[in-house]
Amino acid sequence: MDASAAISELVIANRLVAHLKLVDSFGHVTIRNPENPQRFFMSRARAPGLVTKEDILEFNLDSTPIDLRGLRPYSERFIHGSLYKSRPDVMAICHNHAHELLPLAVTKTVMRPALHSAAVIGPEVPVWDIRDHFGDTNMLVTTNEMGDSLASAVGKGKAALMRGHGSVIAGRSVQDAVFTTFYLRLNAEVLIKAMSMGGTITYLSPSEIDQSGELHHKPDAQGRAWEDWCSQAGFANLLTK
Amino acid sequence: MDASAAISELVIANRLVAHLKLVDSFGHVTIRNPENPQRFFMSRARAPGLVTKEDILEFNLDSTPIDLRGLRPYSERFIHGSLYKSRPDVMAICHNHAHELLPLAVTKTVMRPALHSAAVIGPEVPVWDIRDHFGDTNMLVTTNEMGDSLASAVGKGKAALMRGHGSVIAGRSVQDAVFTTFYLRLNAEVLIKAMSMGGTITYLSPSEIDQSGELHHKPDAQGRAWEDWCSQAGFANLLTK
Amino acid sequence: MDASAAISELVIANRLVAHLKLVDSFGHVTIRNPENPQRFFMSRARAPGLVTKEDILEFNLDSTPIDLRGLRPYSERFIHGSLYKSRPDVMAICHNHAHELLPLAVTKTVMRPALHSAAVIGPEVPVWDIRDHFGDTNMLVTTNEMGDSLASAVGKGKAALMRGHGSVIAGRSVQDAVFTTFYLRLNAEVLIKAMSMGGTITYLSPSEIDQSGELHHKPDAQGRAWEDWCSQAGFANLLTK
Amino acid sequence: MDASAAISELVIANRLVAHLKLVDSFGHVTIRNPENPQRFFMSRARAPGLVTKEDILEFNLDSTPIDLRGLRPYSERFIHGSLYKSRPDVMAICHNHAHELLPLAVTKTVMRPALHSAAVIGPEVPVWDIRDHFGDTNMLVTTNEMGDSLASAVGKGKAALMRGHGSVIAGRSVQDAVFTTFYLRLNAEVLIKAMSMGGTITYLSPSEIDQSGELHHKPDAQGRAWEDWCSQAGFANLLTK
Numbered sequence: 001m002d003a004s005a006a007i008s009e010l011v012i013a014n015r016l017v018a019h020l021k022l023v024d025s026f027g028h029v030t031i032r033n034p035e036n037p038q039r040f041f042m043s044r045a046r047a048p049g050l051v052t053k054e055d056i057l058e059f060n061l062d063s064t065p066i067d068l069r070g071l072r073p074y075s076e077r078f079i080h081g082s083l084y085k086s087r088p089d090v091m092a093i094c095h096n097h098a099h100e101l102l103p104l105a106v107t108k109t110v111m112r113p114a115l116h117s118a119a120v121i122g123p124e125v126p127v128w129d130i131r132d133h134f135g136d137t138n139m140l141v142t143t144n145e146m147g148d149s150l151a152s153a154v155g156k157g158k159a160a161l162m163r164g165h166g167s168v169i170a171g172r173s174v175q176d177a178v179f180t181t182f183y184l185r186l187n188a189e190v191l192i193k194a195m196s197m198g199g200t201i202t203y204l205s206p207s208e209i210d211q212s213g214e215l216h217h218k219p220d221a222q223g224r225a226w227e228d229w230c231s232q233a234g235f236a237n238l239l240t241k
Numbered sequence: 242m243d244a245s246a247a248i249s250e251l252v253i254a255n256r257l258v259a260h261l262k263l264v265d266s267f268g269h270v271t272i273r274n275p276e277n278p279q280r281f282f283m284s285r286a287r288a289p290g291l292v293t294k295e296d297i298l299e300f301n302l303d304s305t306p307i308d309l310r311g312l313r314p315y316s317e318r319f320i321h322g323s324l325y326k327s328r329p330d331v332m333a334i335c336h337n338h339a340h341e342l343l344p345l346a347v348t349k350t351v352m353r354p355a356l357h358s359a360a361v362i363g364p365e366v367p368v369w370d371i372r373d374h375f376g377d378t379n380m381l382v383t384t385n386e387m388g389d390s391l392a393s394a395v396g397k398g399k400a401a402l403m404r405g406h407g408s409v410i411a412g413r414s415v416q417d418a419v420f421t422t423f424y425l426r427l428n429a430e431v432l433i434k435a436m437s438m439g440g441t442i443t444y445l446s447p448s449e450i451d452q453s454g455e456l457h458h459k460p461d462a463q464g465r466a467w468e469d470w471c472s473q474a475g476f477a478n479l480l481t482k
Numbered sequence: 483m484d485a486s487a488a489i490s491e492l493v494i495a496n497r498l499v500a501h502l503k504l505v506d507s508f509g510h511v512t513i514r515n516p517e518n519p520q521r522f523f524m525s526r527a528r529a530p531g532l533v534t535k536e537d538i539l540e541f542n543l544d545s546t547p548i549d550l551r552g553l554r555p556y557s558e559r560f561i562h563g564s565l566y567k568s569r570p571d572v573m574a575i576c577h578n579h580a581h582e583l584l585p586l587a588v589t590k591t592v593m594r595p596a597l598h599s600a601a602v603i604g605p606e607v608p609v610w611d612i613r614d615h616f617g618d619t620n621m622l623v624t625t626n627e628m629g630d631s632l633a634s635a636v637g638k639g640k641a642a643l644m645r646g647h648g649s650v651i652a653g654r655s656v657q658d659a660v661f662t663t664f665y666l667r668l669n670a671e672v673l674i675k676a677m678s679m680g681g682t683i684t685y686l687s688p689s690e691i692d693q694s695g696e697l698h699h700k701p702d703a704q705g706r707a708w709e710d711w712c713s714q715a716g717f718a719n720l721l722t723k
Numbered sequence: 724m725d726a727s728a729a730i731s732e733l734v735i736a737n738r739l740v741a742h743l744k745l746v747d748s749f750g751h752v753t754i755r756n757p758e759n760p761q762r763f764f765m766s767r768a769r770a771p772g773l774v775t776k777e778d779i780l781e782f783n784l785d786s787t788p789i790d791l792r793g794l795r796p797y798s799e800r801f802i803h804g805s806l807y808k809s810r811p812d813v814m815a816i817c818h819n820h821a822h823e824l825l826p827l828a829v830t831k832t833v834m835r836p837a838l839h840s841a842a843v844i845g846p847e848v849p850v851w852d853i854r855d856h857f858g859d860t861n862m863l864v865t866t867n868e869m870g871d872s873l874a875s876a877v878g879k880g881k882a883a884l885m886r887g888h889g890s891v892i893a894g895r896s897v898q899d900a901v902f903t904t905f906y907l908r909l910n911a912e913v914l915i916k917a918m919s920m921g922g923t924i925t926y927l928s929p930s931e932i933d934q935s936g937e938l939h940h941k942p943d944a945q946g947r948a949w950e951d952w953c954s955q956a957g958f959a960n961l962l963t964k
Contacts, residue, residue: 025466026358045461047469072461097358102431106355107440114829116862116888117749117820129443136448138456139357164445165357190825195438196678197918199830202852204887207859215861220768220795225748228770266707267599286702288710313702338599343672347596348681370684377689379697380598405686406598436679437919507948508840527943529951554943579840584913588837589922611925618930620938621839646927647839677920 003035006174007056010041010092012235013174017094018049019233022181025049027096027166030080031174033058034091040084044071061085062144075142079168082147083154090170092177097166101188105161111188112203118187119204119212120180121158128153129163139165159184175222182225183216244276247415248297251282253476254415258335259290260474263422266290268337268407271321272415274299275332281325285312302326303385316383320409323388324395331411333418338407342429346402352429353444359428360445360453361421362399369394370404380406400425416463423466424457485517488656489538492523494717495656499576500531501715504663507531509578509648512562513656515540516573522566526553543567544626557624561650564629565636572652574659579648583670587643593670594685600669601686601694602662603640610635611645621647641666657704664707665698726758729897730779733764735958736897740817741772742956745904748772750819750889753803754897756781757814763807767794784808785867798865802891805870806877813893815900820889824911828884834911835926841910842927842935843903844881851876852886862888882907898945905948906939 001009013029025047033039039058043051057073058066063081065073080093104111104127111125130137133149141147141162150168153160158180159169169184171177194201204212215221242250254270266288274280280299284292298314299307304322306314321334345352345368352366371378374390382388382403391409394401399421400410410425412418435442445453456462483491495511507529515521521540525533539555540548545563547555562575586593586609593607612619615631623629623644632650635642640662641651651666653659676683686694697703724732736752748770756762766778780796781789786804788796803816827834827850834848853860856872864870864885873891876883881903882892892907894900917924927935938944 025469026462045465047465047472049469050472097356099427099430102356102427103434103438103440106431106442106444107435107438108443109438109440114887115820115825119862131446131449136446136452138452139360139445139449140453140456163443164355164449186822186825189822190829192434192438193826193915193919194830195440196434197826197830197832197915199826199832199918201829202831202886203829204862205854205859208854208862208887211859211861212863215863221749224768224770228748228772231770231773266710267703286706288706288713290710291713338597340668340671343597343668344675344679344681347672347683347685348676348679349684350679350681372687372690377687377693379693380601380686380690381694381697404684405596405690433675433679436681437675507951508944527947529947529954531951532954579838581909581912584838584909585916585920585922588913588924588926589917589920590925591920591922613928613931618928618934620934621842621927621931622935622938645925646837646931674916674920677922678916 001034003033006031006034007041007053009174010056011051011053012230013178014043014048014051015235016178016229016233017096017181018047020182020229022094022098022185023048023096024099027094028074029092029094029174029177031092032084032090037088039066040080042074042077042080045074063147076140078144078147079141079150082144082151083168083170086148086151087170089172092171092174094169094171094177094181095166096181098181098185101161101167101185103192104188105163105165105167108163111161111191113187113209114201114203115183115187115190116204116212117216118183119209120176120216121184121187122213123206123209124157125159125161125184126153127161127163131163172217175226176217179222179225242275244274247272247275248282248294250415251297252292252294253471254419255284255289255292256476257419257470257474258337258422259288261423261470263335263339263419263426264289264337265340268335269315270333270335270415270418272333273325273331278329280307281321283315283318283321286315304388317381319385319388320382320391323385323392324409324411327389327392328411330413333412333415335410335412335418335422336407337422339422339426342402342408342426344433345429346404346406346408349404352402352432354428354450355442355444356424356428356431357445357453358457359424360450361417361457362425362428363454364447364450365398366400366402366425367394368402368404372404413458416467417458420463420466483516485515488513488516489523489535491656492538493533493535494712495574495660496525496530496533497717498660498711498715499578499663500529502664502711504576504580504667505530505578506581509576510556511574511576511656511659513574514566514572519570521548522562524556524559524562527556545629558622560626560629561623561632564626564633565650565652568630568633569652571654574653574656576651576653576659576663577648578663580663580667583643583649583667585674586670587645587647587649590645593643593673595669595691596683596685597665597669597672598686598694599698600665601691602658602698603666603669604695605688605691607639607641607643607666608635609643609645613645654699657708658699661704661707724757726756729754729757730764730776732897733779734774734776735953736901737766737771737774738958739901739952739956740819740904741770743905743952745817745821745908746771746819747822750817751797752815752817752897752900754815755807755813760811762789763803765797765800765803768797786870799863801867801870802864802873805867805874806891806893809871809874810893812895815894815897817892817894817900817904818889819904821904821908824884824890824908826915827911828886828888828890831886834884834914836910836932837924837926838906838910838913839927839935840939841906842932843899843939844907844910845936846929846932848880848882848884848907849876850884850886854886895940898949899940902945902948
């Protein structure tokens with residue numbers, strides 16, 4: 001994949017997460033520049049469902065823009081820059097406030113996968129609280145220090161919840177970032193209902209997480225969902241092959 | 242913005258809150274007349290999703306109509322008149338029965354923000370119970386006395402819940418009134434689920450509310466959502482620029 | 483309104499309750515023949531969302547058909563016949579299995595209104611259990627004896643829940659039957675969430691039920707919702723004026 | 724019904740379960756070959772909502788393909804082969820991860836019917852845990868041994884939940900498989916809410932299950948839903964008569 005294909009895929013991804021209601025008017029998906037791993041692509045500041053190729057900007061890993069072309073960047077681009085910097089294996093990132101997972105974020109409930117398709121979130125999704133590290137803020141991740149702190153909460157994992165705010169997902173690819181966000185949300189919904197009914201939850205075992213995670217990271221699984229979502233959203237003809 | 246632009250924006254706002262299901266067939270958004278702060282604009286009595294320019298009427302701050310043109314006004318216009326009267330800073334108001342927040346209204350649960358985007362609701366949303374002040378009624382706010390009582394519950398805040406009924410939101414602008422209603426509802430949904438799962442909720446701190454509230458009151462944030470919602474609802478071409 | 487207008491309105495009502503998801507593929511709305519109060523109109527057995535004028539049949543109050551024209555009647559027409567017989571004031575009836583209210587029906591929770599718009603359901607909605615009267619059955623109301631028993635549970639009220647099954651709503655008009663079903667469901671949803679979060683529910687007082695019920699029975703209120711729903715469902719041009 | 728009609732119906736069924744959100748991008752419906760009961764038809768591996776006639780493959784009851792035509796089969800075809808082998812009365816099967824029923828699967832809650840329309844699920848839906856029989860796996864049913872174990876959990880019943888994964892439904896026909904999946908999900912949703920509100924659930928009695936199950940297995944009931952769903956999904960013209 002070259003940079004141009006990456007940008008095309010990024011536009012689709014932004015529109016898909018809006019279509020799937022993984023984001024509302026806020027949140028963003030980014031992709032590392034496949035031609036230069038020290039840079040990443042991200043839309044200018046606008047609702048993900050409206051993103052077009054013309055909105056895509058390029059950033060260094062300290063989240064400084066290469067050329068703003070008069071456009072306004074997202075103030076939270078540091079979430080992405082820091083995570084790409086700390087994790088060379090991460091090729092795409094989704095930051096979102098998916099409504100259904102927020103009860104876990106406001107109760108600081110560490111999430112573990114209970115669904116086979118959610119094995120991709122890894123053994124544990126910690127809750128990062130910006131207040132623990134930076135005191136009272138406007139809750140946004142707007143500096144490299146904040147981004148680095150969040151990246152360190154993600155560690156070698158796939159995701160972190162952000163207290164009172166949302167979540168961040170580290171993908172091996174754009175498809176993986178979206179797929180993982182989708183099943184992270186589903187896992188949250190299922191856990192919340194299971195806790196509400198007072199049930200004892202059986203989580204996946206460490207080995208189940210490994211094996212089912214490997215399976216659900218494969219292009220077979222993720223490509224099947226991607227094709228389905230693009231078709232539902234009417235993007236079938238935008239699919240990059 | 243002149244009165245004509247205000248009316249255009251008001252029509253969009255009524256249709257948007259219907260599209261976003263912040264209202265069902267009942268509820269209303271109003272705007273203070275930018276050319277005469279002693280008056281406000283409000284639709285004749287009809288479902289918000291059907292409002293057109295021809296439906297817009299003008300009222301004094303005691304909620305008497307300037308010219309009904311043979312149309313029937315909402316009986317609850319006093320919610321709006323009283324609040325505009327007591328709060329010169331309020332430029333737009335949304336009264337709604339958003340289904341998802343009603344569990345808090347029937348349990349008289351004072352709402353506090355736990356989400357950064359909900360900081361716009363302010364530190365506390367009280368529950369006003371019409372019965373405490375006026376005994377048994379048909380539950381509607383149909384006099385200046387009732388409107389004044391509700392306005393006094395809102396005080397200097399952004400909103401109040403109304404027991405067994407819904408909520409009222411005081412906006413700095415039409416966009417702010419709709420944005421605040423949207424995230425008031427989301428905050429309610431998240432709190433209800435968090436309480437149901439028995440979790441300990443971490444609310445925003447006072448300073449987080451201030452800082453995140455300031456951020457989410459900015460046109461940058463609210464305009465991004467407004468553009469997104471108008472696009473989803475097919476009103477892109479109605480946008481007043 | 484003559485019989486022909488009643489049939490037109492009945493077709494719209496069946497399609498509306500399907501559009502509003504108050505019914506799934508099962509359930510039915512009926513109307514008393516305005517030209518002959520000893521008879522009522524009801525579709526042949528089919529999903530409410532597909533009902534057309536050609537499907538409408540006429541029945542006596544013992545639920546015997548006047549002329550089946552080779553069509554198959556609903557086996558549960560006795561719900562309607564018995565209630566029209568026992569309640570001359572009832573002009574339309576909705577029987578439904580609205581998904582959201584079923585938790586109350588399986589827990590035999592008597593419902594009381596906590597929302598002003600739900601005052602139309604009356605002070606109390608009892609749960610009728612067919613097993614208490616007829617032992618083990620296939621759960622359907624398929625005889626006049628069963629219909630009479632259910633009608634007697636409704637009594638002078640507006641509705642009854644049916645254990646493990648759904649509900650029946652007695653309307654003063656077709657609009658009232660649909661309106662009451664809509665807010666009966668909303669009241670159920672709100673109560674279920676309020677109970678789940680462990681809150682203490684404030685119900686409407688008897689006088690609030692009377693006053694707010696009277697208000698929400700008026701054509702002003704019900705007509706506003708009806709116009710809105712017909713517009714949403716694309717039936718605006720089917721509206722009988 | 725000949726094999727060709729069965730394939731047509733199978734395509735519709737796959738698209739319907741996607742339309743009804745009984746499946747997301749994963750899950751599958753299959754049908755026994757009416758011309759050769761030792762074989763069954765199943766799509767190649769793709770999202771159910773995208774299945775076409777050209778995707779349908781044929782398998783023996785040990786889940787070996789007759790002719791793959793270069794296409795990739797679902798790895799979980801063994802769920803189907805084993806169940807057709809052990810249950811000659813089963814003519815169609817649905818495997819799904821319907822989101823709403825997953826809280827029961829992660830809490831290993833045996834499901835019993837509390838709704839008359841859910842009597843078709845039979846007296847008890849057990850939870851099969853792959854870990855109990857095969858230790859740590861990737862959670863998929865990918866061998867005949869696993870398929871046989873799951874089939875034995877279904878036993879003579881209509882369905883089983885699969886821990887951390889989803890469910891499998893054994894149908895007397897394609898319509899029955901989809902109908903039973905739909906009301907299995909509804910039963911799950913209702914039970915989860917009823918448990919959350921702390922209510923005492925009244926389940927159907929054994930005889931009610933028999934009688935109401937018989938009723939809801941009839942073509943009258945299932946055909947009514949099928950016609951409705953096909954119409955909603957825009958497949959009315961695909962209906963095989």
